[in-house]
Amino acid sequence: xxxxxxxxxxxxxxxxxxxxxxxxxxxxxxxxxxxxxxxxxxxxxxxxxxxxxxxxxxxxxxxxxxxxxxxxxxxxxxxxxxxxxxxxxxxxxxxxxxxxxxxxxxxxxxxxxxxxxxxxxxxxxxxxxxxxxxxxxxxxxxxxxxxxxxxxxxxxxxxxxxxxxxxxxxxxxxxxxxxxxxxxxxxxxxxxxxxxxxxxxxxxxxxxxxxxxxxxxxxxxxxxxxxxxxxxxxxxxxxxxxxxxxxxxxxxxxxxxxxxxxxxxxxxxxxxxxxxxxxxxxxxxxxxxxxxxxxxxxxxxxxxxxxxxxxxxxxxxxxxxxxxxxxxxxxxxxxxxxxxxxxxxxxxxxxxxxxxxxxxxxxxxxxxxxxxxxxxxxxxxxxxxxxxxxxxxxxxxxxxxxxxxxxxxxxxxxxxxxx
Amino acid sequence: xxxxxxxxxxxxxxxxxxxxxxxxxxxxxxxxxxxxxxxxxxxxxxxxxxxxxxxxxxxxxxxxxxxxxxxxxxxxxxxxxxxxxxxxxxxxxxxxxxxxxxxxxxxxxxxxxxxxxxxxxxxxxxxxxxxxxxxxxxxxxxxxxxxxxxxxxxxxxxxxxxxxxxxxxxxxxxxxxxxxxxxxxxxxxxxxxxxxxxxxxxxxxxxxxxxxxxxxxxxxxxxxxxxxxxxxxxxxxxxxxxxxxxxxxxxxxxxxxxxxxxxxxxxxxxxxxxxxxxxxxxxxxxxxxxx
Numbered sequence: 001x002x003x004x005x006x007x008x009x010x011x012x013x014x015x016x017x018x019x020x021x022x023x024x025x026x027x028x029x030x031x032x033x034x035x036x037x038x039x040x041x042x043x044x045x046x047x048x049x050x051x052x053x054x055x056x057x058x059x060x061x062x063x064x065x066x067x068x069x070x071x072x073x074x075x076x077x078x079x080x081x082x083x084x085x086x087x088x089x090x091x092x093x094x095x096x097x098x099x100x101x102x103x104x105x106x107x108x109x110x111x112x113x114x115x116x117x118x119x120x121x122x123x124x125x126x127x128x129x130x131x132x133x134x135x136x137x138x139x140x141x142x143x144x145x146x147x148x149x150x151x152x153x154x155x156x157x158x159x160x161x162x163x164x165x166x167x168x169x170x171x172x173x174x175x176x177x178x179x180x181x182x183x184x185x186x187x188x189x190x191x192x193x194x195x196x197x198x199x200x201x202x203x204x205x206x207x208x209x210x211x212x213x214x215x216x217x218x219x220x221x222x223x224x225x226x227x228x229x230x231x232x233x234x235x236x237x238x239x240x241x242x243x244x245x246x247x248x249x250x251x252x253x254x255x256x257x258x259x260x261x262x263x264x265x266x267x268x269x270x271x272x273x274x275x276x277x278x279x280x281x282x283x284x285x286x287x288x289x290x291x292x293x294x295x296x297x298x299x300x301x302x303x304x305x306x307x308x309x310x311x312x313x314x315x316x317x318x319x320x321x322x323x324x325x326x327x328x329x330x331x332x333x334x335x336x337x338x339x340x341x342x343x344x345x346x347x348x349x350x351x352x353x354x355x356x357x358x359x360x361x362x363x364x365x366x367x368x369x370x371x372x373x374x375x376x377x378x379x380x381x382x383x384x385x386x387x388x389x390x391x392x393x394x395x396x397x398x399x400x401x402x403x404x405x406x407x408x409x410x411x412x413x414x415x416x417x418x419x
Numbered sequence: 420x421x422x423x424x425x426x427x428x429x430x431x432x433x434x435x436x437x438x439x440x441x442x443x444x445x446x447x448x449x450x451x452x453x454x455x456x457x458x459x460x461x462x463x464x465x466x467x468x469x470x471x472x473x474x475x476x477x478x479x480x481x482x483x484x485x486x487x488x489x490x491x492x493x494x495x496x497x498x499x500x501x502x503x504x505x506x507x508x509x510x511x512x513x514x515x516x517x518x519x520x521x522x523x524x525x526x527x528x529x530x531x532x533x534x535x536x537x538x539x540x541x542x543x544x545x546x547x548x549x550x551x552x553x554x555x556x557x558x559x560x561x562x563x564x565x566x567x568x569x570x571x572x573x574x575x576x577x578x579x580x581x582x583x584x585x586x587x588x589x590x591x592x593x594x595x596x597x598x599x600x601x602x603x604x605x606x607x608x609x610x611x612x613x614x615x616x617x618x619x620x621x622x623x624x625x626x627x628x629x630x631x632x633x634x635x636x637x638x639x640x641x642x643x644x645x646x647x648x649x650x651x652x653x654x655x656x657x658x659x660x661x662x663x664x665x666x667x668x669x670x671x672x673x674x675x676x677x678x679x680x681x682x683x684x685x686x687x688x689x690x691x692x693x694x695x696x697x698x699x700x701x702x703x704x705x706x707x708x709x710x
Contacts, residue, residue: 391630
């Protein structure tokens with residue numbers, strides 16, 4: 001920054017105080033020049049004039065934070081959230097919390113077992129894992145926006161939703177190929193909302209003794225209601241809420257009925273309990289689950305797109321010795337690769353470098369050619385899922401349930417591989 | 420809420436809900452003493468059989484039988500897996516030895532019927548459909564409401580050309596209109612009786628009910644291709660042995676040519692080409708999912 005430039009911009013504003021573009025330039029110039037207090041004053045003027053877009057609001061929040069005005073920073077965050085913006089907000093929120101000396105943690109609902117084997121009263125514990133936010137999920141911007149609009153905002157703008165008598169909570173089903181970030185998205189959703197997160201897994205529910213599986217499932221909902229508002233995440237929904245039509249025998253059916261009862265909150269109240277679920281096989285989920293009031297919002301989580309793959313690759317390469325890796329090139333060459341596939345790719349490439357080091361005694365950094373070599377013969381693990389999804393789109397999409405999948409299947413990426 | 424389910428519980432659950440692939444993943448986590456449990460081998464054999472790997476299923480069932488040679492489930496799965504891997508005689512021997520131990524099992528009789536029906540198929544008719552029908556009837560006598568027994572009876576009637584096949588398949592559909600196997604059987608029976616359009620509709624319905632089954636999806640695509648206007652003139656082939664007609668048609672071409680019926684010969688030749696073109700087109704459409 002030059003003093004001249006700031007002075008010039010100020011002079012221009014004296015001549016034309018309503019020139020918001022110049023004021024924004026001035027604010028940015030002041031911020032980059034290490035004068036956050038003055039920058040904040042300019043951002044405040046712009047904000048009052050309603051001239052800040054979502055990026056401007058986040059920048060204003062950063063200026064406020066740097067100026068030590070946490071109240072203003074929070075105001076900017078709230079304003080940015082209200083616009084439906086996704087990117088950058090969670091990072092800013094985390095910075096605010098960290099600055100305030102708070103370690104932002106994911107809250108996990110846990111219930112222990114006493115010495116006599118009887119379950120102890122549920123307790124809300126803090127997990128040692130740091131909170132996951134949307135910033136930690138590479139790509140999937142459209143999905144994040146959909147979740148933000150349908151899930152997060154009702155919790156953050158309770159006033160607005162109360163005004164229109166629209167309650168928060170309900171059921172959202174995330175589906176897509178394996179390894180594409182559904183579970184991470186669910187955790188990130190809880191992180192964005194700042195809500196306790198309870199993970200229900202089939203292994204924790206199933207029990208060989210009659211009636212115990214249903215009881216376990218009921219307990220999970222009881223705990224979630226107790227700590228409402230909270231996010232109850234049901235992983236592998238198709239394993240719990242399987243299509244009863246396909247089930248051979250009668251033993252498993254009560255489990256589906258129990259989940260239906262819990263979602264319908266018979267004899268209970270699910271207000272402010274957000275039930276998130278994920279599945280690779282939405283077609284194996286009982287139809288009754290998808291009716292209004294249960295999992296009525298169904299969100300497709302596709303394999304990562306090229307920018308997302310770049311981010312994921314960069315994430316996996318971080319901390320490893322590497323040299324000018326052309327991440328964009330590798331991302332272009334890995335259509336339909338899931339996050340898990342990309343991790344495997346990087347690990348294969350690292351193995352090649354280690355083999356090389358053992359053979360030649362030369363510890364060279366990872367290069368683009370190693371990734372390309374590792375890529376030879378690798379196929380995305382999503383192909384089988386896509387083949388099945390194609391069949392469902394072709395034969396069982398009368399209600400338009402798989403329209404998002406159909407749109408994805410005609411995309412260039414999906415057509416690159418013959419599945 | 421503690422972690423309640425071990426891998427065996429999970430595997431059984433996945434198998435019952437029709438996900439043998441997930442059951443196999445769960446079974447891969449089994450360690451220690453459970454590996455000696457015959458239930459592990461039974462679940463593994465059943466999962467492998469349902470996942471379409473009958474040879475591995477035979478091996479798993481045989482390992483399980485080393486621990487308990489009289490296990491009902493293992494003998495049953497072994498017989499079906501042997502049938503799936505083409506060892507019809509072994510399958511028959513296995514199921515008949517199981518029936519000596521469990522003569523009152525409707526499921527075993529139904530599977531016996533299925534194996535006998537397979538043995539009765541051409542070209543090596545190892546037995547007659549009559550015996551297969553008798554075994555299916557015995558299964559129904561023991562358990563009149565058994566879905567399996569009723570389905571096997573309908574299947575045997577369909578493949579043997581029994582005039583009661585349509586009634587049997589209609590009964591299956593009345594019991595469960597969303598049974599894809601009932602729709603497949605019904606489609607085959609309708610097509611064989613000359614109602615090809617209705618048959619194709621049943622095949623399409625089966626594909627709609629379970630598109631995750633690649634065989635049903637292929638059947639659905641094939642049916643859809645055959646419903647096109649350009650395939651209508653060759654639909655009659657669906658009720659006869661299609662390959663025989665296409666090859667036999669050459670005889671007509673040659674005969675008309677030998678008889679100096681040039682126009683007729685040219686028409687027969689053109690139709691022969693047309694039949695092949697449609698056949699190749701339909702098979703390609705059936706194999707390949709549309710993009």
